[in-house]
Amino acid sequence: MGELIVFYLLAGIAIATALAMVITRNAVHSALFLVLNLVVVAVFYLLLGAPFVAMVQIAVYAGAVMVLFLFVIMMLGAERVGGATGLRWQAPLAGAMGAALIGGALFAFLQTPAGLAPAGSLPAPLGDPATIGERLLTTYVLPFEITSILLLIAMVGVVVLARDSRSEGK
Amino acid sequence: MVTLTHYLALSAILFGIGAVGFLVRRNALIVFMCVELMLNAAGLAFVAASRYRGLLEGQLTVFFVLTVAAAEVAVGLALMVAIFRTKKTTNVDELSSLRG
């Protein structure tokens, strides 16, 4: 029972921060609400026996990535955007479609008896960094290497995109 | 008792909110943040499933999704900065010269 209360409490915060992020006008506030949301999800990860992923979530996502976001928002002065839009039906239709997506998904999940199963046993050492590290270098060595290449591509891509082509002087 | 269905429902709600946000916000940066929210929702579903199935694979997959998302953020923000230099805006509705 206590478990359930904690879940609903955290879920409420997660949904509230997500909604706030979408609704608030100021981009800086949006980013901060997203950070909150990411932290709440990290707490869920801890509850679900995934301390390593929770740490990565906090460090990489809530930490580095969102700082980058905030930095760019500040740099561009893009807290608010002006200008009218010609898309009159966009927001109501998008809202309706989003509601339909959520409603449909919930309906399907409720029809899934397998999903109602109690938590399986995840032996404690499985979620810890050592086990994950071992897996990363055996079964998941290929995705691991691919990810490193992806990071490299992103890095070079950023350099290419950010370099001011007008002042290259080639 | 908290079941997998609870977690999946929560992740679907977060995913839906993110998708709607993508479609209603005009600031490219927020639009992109909404994508992060959606990926985050998917991550929650993975970890929960991992827990309820007693498998580690879900957690590992989230690790990869997180890393790739970080890389994607880098590319995306660089792109937005580049456009801002040319067009002085991050309003996606003003970037609609290509059409038809």
Place this chain on the structure above:
Amino acid sequence: MGALFEWSWLIIAFPLLGFLINLISTGQTRERTVGVVASMAAAASFGMSVLVFAALLARPPEARLVEVSLYRWAIVPPLTAEVGLRIDPLSTAMALIVTLVGTLIHVYSIGYMAGDPHIRRFFMFLNLFLASMLLLVLADNFLVLFVGWELVGLCSYLLIGFWFEVPYNAWAGRKAFIVNRIGDFGFTLGLLLLFWTFGTFRYGPIFEAVEHRAVEAGVVTLITLLLFAGVTGKSAQIPLYVWLPDAMAGPTPVSALIHAATMVTAGVYLIARAHPLFAMAPFVQGVVTLIGAVTALWAALIAVGQFDIKRVLAFSTISQLGYMVAAAGAGAVGAAIFHLGTHAFFKALLFLGAGSVIHALEHAHRHPGDPSPFDPNDMRRMGGLAQRMPLTFWTYGIGAAALAGLPPLAGFWSKDEILISLRGIGGWATLAYGLLLGAAFLTAFYMTRQVGMVFAGSPRSHAAAHAHESPAVMTVPLGIFAFFSVVAGWINAPGLGALSAWLEPEHPPVFHPEQALLATLIALAGIGAAWAIYRPQAWPEGVEDPLRPVLRGFFTALTRKLYVDELYDFLFVRPFEKVARGVAEVVEPYGIDGAVNGLARLVQSAAGRVRRWSSGYVRQYGLSVLIGAVLLMFYILWMLR
């Protein structure tokens, strides 16, 4: 002897080789060389055809079917197609006709096209056409036949628009293309249905299955009907004949070879080839016979009111194709192919003769440096050419008489056999018989009219007065064709019957003296009636056409081709245009001719609405993705019920 058949693919390979040689030869090649190479390729193909024919002739009649496997298309189990050649009496007869006529017209083109800056392109297309036509004829399955069918069509469009600098020519090429697409749409469906029904495209297994009645008659009826849709396009039958008159925009040798002697007969060949299928669908046979006969009469009628020397011949071709289709539809394959052969010779002769006249008039007109516009095809500007171009006149006269059906020329025998074959079947065939007799009268009439207008009397223009006989490279083929136009009918003459025995050993040709007499009398009546109206003495000065006062308004209708183009415009093009304009403001940045693009406009108006989705807004694109996702999800939920 068997080894020779293994080499029969050379028939197709020679023209292809000519095409390739001219393709890779440098631009500096002398234009004469180009023509000679192409002609030699065609001649080699003819030689090979003769060899194969002789080899087949040496066999006993029941063994005259050789299937040469060339290529095993080991695709995947359900679709195994073997590419091979089918050497049998029908295909060798066709190959002989195609290569012989083709070779002669290649030679003629050397003279006719001399000086054209794009002569290399011309001969390349001509050789490619020949190879494609032979592929169509010699193929042993419907799929390869279709490949050839499309290839000859492609060559035809390219050659109709050969002088594409003139917008009309380009338009004519496109019209031919699009009208043929309509027919080929049916053809494609027919092929798919055929494959679906029989599990193969090959003639052998299909005919075997038909023989054993292994398929339902209803399906075969549908298949043959769809195949016939393709025939109406390619062989210019009602209602899709409208492209052929405009196809005369191409150079004259092209008109002679492709649009008279060979390609347009592909439809007749298809019916003959698929005869076992058609035999199983009596209803379709009736439809084919009747459409052929109506086309024959209809086109002959329009030919009476034409002034363009080549257009008369074009409508005549449609009419004669109607004869062949009617005969093939009635199951008289021998008669149909016989007429196909004789028609190839005398119609090629007529076209080349017309080309010779046009050539002469063009040169005579250019000579004094007169800049005024002049249409060398207009028969109203001719007259009195008999004295100035005697060779052309005599050969043309022979061709005209053969077409009119005067004994003992070629057309007489073949037309006679078609008429006989339609007798005694009863029902629709009797009606067709009557229609074809009427068409025979009109044929004699319009050919006499043409000869009278072109060659008799006195010149009606400066150019006609100064015309000279064409060079030998053009007149010699005329002589050769004239020779064949006289004798080609004899191979099937009574007592000999060689061709029919070759094609259909079980059906020897019959000769009814009273039928021959009737046909001759009808032809003479047509000639007499025309001569009464068009003889120089009866033709007062300044009258455009002495027939006009006789027929009045109806003559105008004939000159306007009985308003069929206008009717199609009214029935199909205009409504589409109206709907299209009403629904959306279609921006048409590139002028497309309304005559053929009505369907496109309709689609465009619908597309205009869809296009508004591409508004340029990222968010809207995203919304479309989300809507798609929701639709997919609800489909899944619906399946989960």
Place this chain on the structure above:
Amino acid sequence: MLWWPLLPTLILTAGALGLLLVEAFRRPGSASGMAWGALGITALTLGAVGALVGHQEIEGLYRMVRWDPPAFWLSLTILIGTGLAILLSRHYLADQGMERGEYYVFLLLAAAGMLLMAVAADLLIVFLALEWLSFPLYVLAGFARPRLESEEAALKYFLLGAFASAFLVFGIALIFAGTGLTNLSDLAAWLKHPDPGAQPLVWMGGALLLVALGFKVAAVPFHLWTPDVYEGAPTPVTGFMAAATKTAAVAALIRVFLVGLGPAVALWSGPVALMAAGTMLVGNGVALMQSNFKRLMAYSSIAHAGYLLMGLLGDPALAVPGLMFYLLAYTLATMGAFAVAVGMVGPEGEDQSFRAYTGVARRAPGIGTAMALFMLSLIGVPPTAGFFAKLLLFAAAWQAGWIALVMVGILTTVISAYFYLRVVVAMWMGPGEPARLPKSDLWVRLSVALTGVGTLLLGVLWLMFGGLSL
């Protein structure tokens, strides 16, 4: 631990990274050396692919990747598209003043991601390969920076691509939640004896995967990004996206839907058929309205996505070879058409409206003939490769009972003749003298010639595709 299936990807990646080093240290100046290097690496990779041709099935690296005959054909097609894109780029980059060596690095990296997609045997690899091939494409689409259209194209592609990949990840999550599996072969085995309690999750996940892959292959209603991105991106990149990316997306569709979700075909065939029909109709229909060549080719690429989707539904014994053949034929014709388009670009800028093509063929008949050939192949007129390709896919769909869909396919093929021929008509018969003639750049000419000959020859050589199956 068998890593052979990765050999082509590895060679290409290593080569690309080597080029990146060269670029970092080379002196400023013409980047043609980089183009030569990229070509050489592509050729080397082709050799590696060729070395693997005989192998029927290799599963490797903890069953993450798998080599089989489709992998061979997909890799071959991707590399051909890549090689042609490199040939087209040199002249274009120089003319447009964006001659930077990183361009080739990104081209090769994108191709490496596509090669990975061709051998993917696990949903995780499908996701990573999709991102791998997308990152360089985002950069390449915006490579003509600071030209605004190029940047706009890049941002649109990026935002929508990220949006779609979120659907992909969520879809994989749902499938994992339902089955605990991400391996595609295991998934197929699971679906043969499914746990009914988990089926809704799996099917929902499948639907979301269809969204993401439908986006990548440009299927209706996920196609809207295509024309804008194609128009704005540098022309050789557009060609590369139209040809190679399409191949990679089809590879993903084959892997996920024919291998992984194959046993559940009865469930997804309905929506895929609707998508195929809608894609053929919309792609060909809206193409009629276009007056810009690049947008026309974008709608052409959408239309062909429809035919390819139809291929997913066909009898696999026929449809899979059909898809391979179709992709090869489509790649050749599309890259050929883009080669002509690149040839029309001069230093003064780029005009891709039909007006710029008016009468060009009369002055350059070789180019005009080749373009006519490409357009005929895209329509599917025999004897070009496009005809046999369409024939195979139509026959496969017909065999599987999708007769109405085949009818739509034939009908839209007829419609497509109008707009493809408009290009040919403008080039051959358009009024007036051409404003500009194609450049006599050897590399561009070479690609036109290669694709032209290929389009013709492929029609004859399709017997090579015998015995090819999943």
